[in-house]
Amino acid sequence: MTDTQTQQHTIIAWLEDKPSVLNRVTGLFSRRNFNIESLTVGHSEAKGISRMTFVASGTERDLQQVETQLDKLINVIHIANVTQEPTVIREMALIKVTTNSQTRGEIMQLVSIYHASVVDVDMTSLIIQIVAPEDRVDSLIQLLDQYGIEEMVRTGQVAMVRGSSRHGHSHGVATVAANGHATPDNGQNANGANGHTENANGVNGARA
Amino acid sequence: MSELKTGGQIIWESLIHEGVDVVFGLPGGAILPTYDDLYKYNYPIHHVLVTHEQGAAHMADGYARATGRVGVCIATSGPGATNLVTGLGTAYMDSTPLVAITGQVSKSLLGRDGFQEADIRAISMPVTKHNYLITDIRDLPDALKEAFYIARTGRPGPVLVDICKCVQQASMEFTYPTTVNLPGYRPNRLTPDPDVIDRVAQLLNEAQRPVIIAGQGVSMAGAEAELRQMAEKANIPVATSLLGVGTFPATHPLSISWGGMHGEAYCNYALQECDVLFAIGARLDDRLTGAFSTFAPKARIIHVDLDPAEMGKNLIIDTPVVADALLTLRALLPQVESNEHPAWLGQINEWRTDTTERDILAxxxxxxxxxxxxxxxxxxxxxxxxxxxxxxxxxxxxxxxxxxxxxxxxxxxxxxxxxxxxxxxxxxxxxxxxxxxxxxxxxxxxxxxxxxxxxxxxxxxxxxxxxxxxxxxxxxxxxxxxxxxxxxxxxxxxxxxxxxxxxxxxxxxxxxxxxxxxxxxxxxxxxxxxxxxxxxxxxxxxxxxxxxMVAPGKSNADMIRRGRPVEN
CATH class of the missing domain: 3.40.50.970 (Thiamin diphosphate (ThDP)-binding fold, Pyr/PP domains)
Known part of the structure; x- marks a missing residue:
């Protein structure tokens, strides 16, 4: 990938579950002029750690800035760009479609083809739920549009790498820059003169 | 059971634990309990009363830059806190270690737009390395410990701790924490990868027209002596950034002063013509580089900085080195070969002579x-x-x-x-x-x-x-x-x-x-x-x-210069 090629990237960030963390992340996106297409955040498998998936478009260099700036936030524990990895990516949408006795059957067929489900029915509308990759959600929405979409909500994409967990929180905390490895602060730094006892959180620095 | 301490006492005791001897501030309603506790303490820390909180932040900044220690300023809620913002922004841009303590309205009044309430945590977010709003006294000791730790380690910066008045008045048993728990913050001194050092050494050894740019990071790492050794060993001319002034003696024969919008012309020529540029502890901002795409067009750029986000932020970097400046120079020194670069230094001296002839003092x-x-x-x-x-x-x-x-x-x-x-x-x-x-x-x-x-x-x-x-x-x-x-x-x-x-x-x-x-x-x-x-x-x-003078957005090659003296 060259520096000028724009591509969609899927990035996962593990965050400490603390007040204002989301504010820090979105504030960073806005002041660094990063354009984010979707963002979801929720609990991870580890207590006190939230997991955020976001999708952003840009060149490799743009995205490197997004990742390194985000990683500098104190409450951000780990970042993984999973764009190049085999990944399960899903988005959920709830779509309220106008129906009548003529169209209901056709719509139900579409729901079935898309492995979506109907979660609410009344005389004039249906609520359809779909959990699928983004392009399938787009495609269903396009088809349903002809019947009249009254309301819609999409969650944004969530992602998980396939296979054994290389990106779980417990494996992810030790990431440092690719060409550096960490050594404990030996106190020679003028700014770290009394920082010895705090190295309990130092890590071996190998990329997980 | 140990004695109960108020939030205000905890603040002062934490500062004493951190070795703070002076704070710069101006009191007001929401920080008064803390000021009152300073009175009770018989002034263990010298408080400098300022005339405006912006001054307090700059004083803490000047203290920190002069000494390398963390500077501390203190202000009340609302306008006291917002007056700090320019000083926080100044410290943030120049990576100064600073802790700002602000009073906040009591927790029960938060969000009610009461007198002198301002959301300084949100306001200061873009101009601090990190910040805190403390609404519960149990969170106070860790926050203060972390604030100092974050401010002085890694790439230093300002940290703000906003403390509700009720927290300052509450009390609890207090022992100052000995460790911090910050899983997302790993400010270790980074050793450069040996393979990367090999490549950097090779680039420097093969360079015909090398230049070093030294920034403030060299001083922060205490690496001035190593920088000088490397420059002298390989006879590489050294420019500095503006904040790097003083990291390399300006009177040294290899000094080429500093470059950029108002840097010396001969320095800018050297930067434009060099074939290998070794930048260390400098963030290469637009005032130094001119238009990014036109800077050092013939050079392969080596960029040493401990902040990975600086790599490639402004320029295309040939060899990024995310590492501590001192450890990098120590690793490089044995591998950098002695060199003379007579033609290159001769060329730079010609440019220097031209600069001297145009000097206003001449x-x-x-x-x-x-x-x-x-x-x-x-x-x-x-x-x-x-x-x-x-x-x-x-x-x-x-x-x-x-x-x-x-x-x-x-x-x-x-x-x-x-x-x-x-x-x-x-x-x-x-x-x-x-x-x-x-x-x-x-x-x-x-x-x-x-x-x-x-x-x-x-x-x-x-x-x-x-x-x-x-x-x-x-x-x-x-x-x-x-x-x-x-x-x-x-x-x-x-x-x-x-x-x-x-x-x-x-x-x-x-x-x-x-x-x-x-x-x-x-x-x-x-x-x-x-x-x-x-x-x-x-x-x-x-x-x-x-x-x-280089016009903003223009190349450093297009300098507006003072005319040469008229020949008689």
């Missing part, structure tokens, strides 16, 4: 110009054996051009944010941290007036700060842009100035106006010989501009 004139003042000050201070705190504008550029800095941390200036009004309060902080140091403020007549009331703080603390105002009756640098880009339409730049000597006298500070060249050295000597503070009002020629 022109015969009776007019008093700021560069002359700077050079005389350098002579009078035993060739720069002092700390200079400069403000922002033309005088700042002339100071950096004409005052040869030879020791680290001897120039304190707002490089990134470019904050006018920085110099006087920052010098107060620096002098508090280094009481024996000869401390000079150099400020323009515009910037000086922004924080001039801190003269009362100078007197209150009896600080022997010497102040040189470069008074040309204009917001000079802005006026210079109007000269060059706006056809001399001087909108909003002529100043109505007070008599600065009388202003100083009103505070009890002696001073003297200087209007002619002959009086400059004598006046500086007089300022030095009088114990305590002194103010010199250098009334300089009005329309002198700083050269060279």
């Amino acid at each position: 022109q015969e004139t009776d007019e008093l110009v700021a560069p002359y003042v700077m050079r005389q000050l350098w002579h009078a201070t035993n060739q720069g054996n002092c700390t200079v705190v400069s403000d922002v504008g033309q005088h700042q550029m002339w100071e950096a051009q004409y005052f040869y800095h030879t020791k680290p941390r001897s120039l304190l200036t707002s490089g990134g944010l470019g904050t006018m009004g920085y110099a006087l309060p920052a010098a107060i902080g620096a002098q508090m941290g280094k009481p024996q140091e000869e401390m000079w403020v150099i400020a323009g007549d515009g910037g000086f007036q922004m924080t001039m009331p801190e003269l009362s703080t100078v007197m209150q603390e009896r600080l022997p700060i010497k102040i040189a105002i470069i008074n040309n009756g204009y917001l000079g640098m802005v006026r210079q842009w109007q000269d060059v880009f706006y056809n001399k339409r001087y909108v909003g730049t002529p100043l109505f100035n007070p008599d600065f000597v009388k202003i100083a006298a009103a505070y009890g500070i002696p001073g003297r106006a200087v209007t002619s060249k002959e009086d400059v050295f004598d006046a500086i000597r007089q300022a030095q010989n009088i114990p305590g503070p002194y103010l010199l009002d250098f009334q300089v020629e009005e329309f002198t501009n700083v050269y060279p």
Whole structure:
């Protein structure tokens, strides 16, 4: 990938579950002029750690800035760009479609083809739920549009790498820059003169 | 069971644990419980009362830059906190370790828009490395411990701790934490990868026209000696960034001063022509590089910085090295081969000679110009054996051009944010941290007036700060842009100035106006010989501009330069 090629990237960030963390992340996106297409955040498998998936478009260099700036936030524990990895990516949408006795059957067929489900029915509308990759959600929405979409909500994409967990929180905390490895602060730094006892959180620095 | 401590007591005890000896602040309602606890403590920490909270933040900044320790400022809620913001932004841009403590309304009043409530956590988020809002006393000790840890480690920066009034008044058993739990923060000193060092050494050894750019990060890592060893071993010319001034002696034969918008022309030529550029501890911002795409076009750039986010932020980097400056130089030293580079150094000397011939000081004139003042000050201070705190504008550029800095941390200036009004309060902080140091403020007549009331703080603390105002009756640098880009339409730049000597006298500070060249050295000597503070009002020629000058967004190759002297 060259520096000028724009591509969609899927990035996962593990965050400490603390007040204002989301504010820090979105504030960073806005002041660094990063354009984010979707963002979801929720609990991870580890207590006190939230997991955020976001999708952003840009060149490799743009995205490197997004990742390194985000990683500098104190409450951000780990970042993984999973764009190049085999990944399960899903988005959920709830779509309220106008129906009548003529169209209901056709719509139900579409729901079935898309492995979506109907979660609410009344005389004039249906609520359809779909959990699928983004392009399938787009495609269903396009088809349903002809019947009249009254309301819609999409969650944004969530992602998980396939296979054994290389990106779980417990494996992810030790990431440092690719060409550096960490050594404990030996106190020679003028700014770290009394920082010895705090190295309990130092890590071996190998990329997980 | 140990004794209960109030939140206010916990704040002071934490500061004592961190080795803080002085704080700069101004009290108000929401921070009063903490101030009252300082009274109860029989003043274990010296509190410097400021006239405006911006001054408190700059003082903490100046203290930190001069000493390398964390500076601390303190303010009340609402306007007290918002007045800190310019100082926090200044510290953030220049990576100064600073802890700001602010009072906040009580938790029960948060979000009610009550008197003097401002969401300083949200306001300060973009200008701090991290910040806290403390609504529960149980979170206070960890937050204070973490604040100091975060401020001084890794790439340093300001941290703000906003503390609700009710937390300051509450009490609990207190022991200062010995560890921090910050799973997302790993500020270890990074050792460079050996393979990367091999490549860097190879690039440097094969270079025909190498240049080093040294930034403030070299001083933060304490790597000045190693930098010099490497430069001398391989005979590589060394430029600095503006904040890097002092990391490499400006009088050294390999020094090529500093580059950029108002850097020396010969330095800019060297940067444009070099084939390998080794930048260390400098973030390579637009004022140094000119238009990013045009900077050092022939060079493969090696960038050493401990902040991975600096890699490739502005420039395309050939070899990024995310590592500590000292550890990198130590690893490189044995691998960098001795070298002479006679042709390259000869070329640079030709450019240097051309610069010298165009020097304003080489022109015969009776007019008093700021560069002359700077050079005389350098002579009078035993060739720069002092700390200079400069403000922002033309005088700042002339100071950096004409005052040869030879020791680290001897120039304190707002490089990134470019904050006018920085110099006087920052010098107060620096002098508090280094009481024996000869401390000079150099400020323009515009910037000086922004924080001039801190003269009362100078007197209150009896600080022997010497102040040189470069008074040309204009917001000079802005006026210079109007000269060059706006056809001399001087909108909003002529100043109505007070008599600065009388202003100083009103505070009890002696001073003297200087209007002619002959009086400059004598006046500086007089300022030095009088114990305590002194103010010199250098009334300089009005329309002198700083050269060279690179227009914003242009290449450093396209400098506007002072003309050569007319040949007879």
